Amino acid sequence: MNDGSVFFVIFATFVALVFIVHFYIKWDNEEEKKIKRLNQLKKEEKERRESKKIAEEVRNDREEKEQKEAKRIAEQKLAQLKKYDKALTFSTYELAEVVIGVVALSNFDKLKEVASVLSDQMHVDEVIVEASKKLSSGYESAIKEITGTRCMDIDYSEKEVVAKLESLVDSCIAIGTGAIGKKIGHSAVSTGSSSSKGEIRNTKKWKE
Numbered sequence: 001m002n003d004g005s006v007f008f009v010i011f012a013t014f015v016a017l018v019f020i021v022h023f024y025i026k027w028d029n030e031e032e033k034k035i036k037r038l039n040q041l042k043k044e045e046k047e048r049r050e051s052k053k054i055a056e057e058v059r060n061d062r063e064e065k066e067q068k069e070a071k072r073i074a075e076q077k078l079a080q081l082k083k084y085d086k087a088l089t090f091s092t093y094e095l096a097e098v099v100i101g102v103v104a105l106s107n108f109d110k111l112k113e114v115a116s117v118l119s120d121q122m123h124v125d126e127v128i129v130e131a132s133k134k135l136s137s138g139y140e141s142a143i144k145e146i147t148g149t150r151c152m153d154i155d156y157s158e159k160e161v162v163a164k165l166e167s168l169v170d171s172c173i174a175i176g177t178g179a180i181g182k183k184i185g186h187s188a189v190s191t192g193s194s195s196s197k198g199e200i201r202n203t204k205k206w207k208e
Helices: 003-087 092-104 109-116 121-134 136-150 159-183
Strands: none
Touching (some): 003 136, 003 159, 121 159, 136 159
C-alpha cells in the first residue's frame, strides 16, 4: 500500500470518527433534552397536582367554615325562636285577663243598641263577634306589652312570631265575644254557630 492509500484510509477513518462522534454528541444532546423535557413535565404535573390539592383543601376548609357558620346561625335562630315562643305562651286565664282589660276600656253602648233590635240570635252573635274582632289591635297591643316584659327584643316580622301572635289574637277574639255579650246583657255567643265558623279562624289556641 502506497503512501497515498494510507493517507486516504487514515483520512477516511478520521472523517468517520468525526461523524460518529458528532452523531453521538447530537444523539446525546437529544436524549438529554428529552430527559430534561420529561423531568420538566413530571415537575409541572407534580406542581399541578399539588396546586389542585391545595385548592381542594382551601375549598373544603371554606365549605367547612361556611357549614359551621350556617349551623351556628341556625342554632342561634332556633334558640331565639324558642325564647320568643316562651314569651308568647299564654294560658287561657292570661288571655282572659287581656280581654277583660281591653273590653273594660271600650264603650259598647252602640253595640247594645244594635243588638237590642235584632231578634235572631245568629245576627246578634255576628255583631258581637264583629265587635270583638274590632278590638284585635287592642288585644295585640296588650299581648305585646306583656311579652315585652318577658323578652325585650322580639322580632315581630319573624313568620313564626306572626303566626303565634295571630293565634293569640284569634283566641282573644273568641274569648272577647263572650265577655262583650255579657257586657251588653246578652247570653254568651255560640262560637260554633254557622255565623261564626267562617269568621273565627281555628288555631292551636282556639278550636271549635
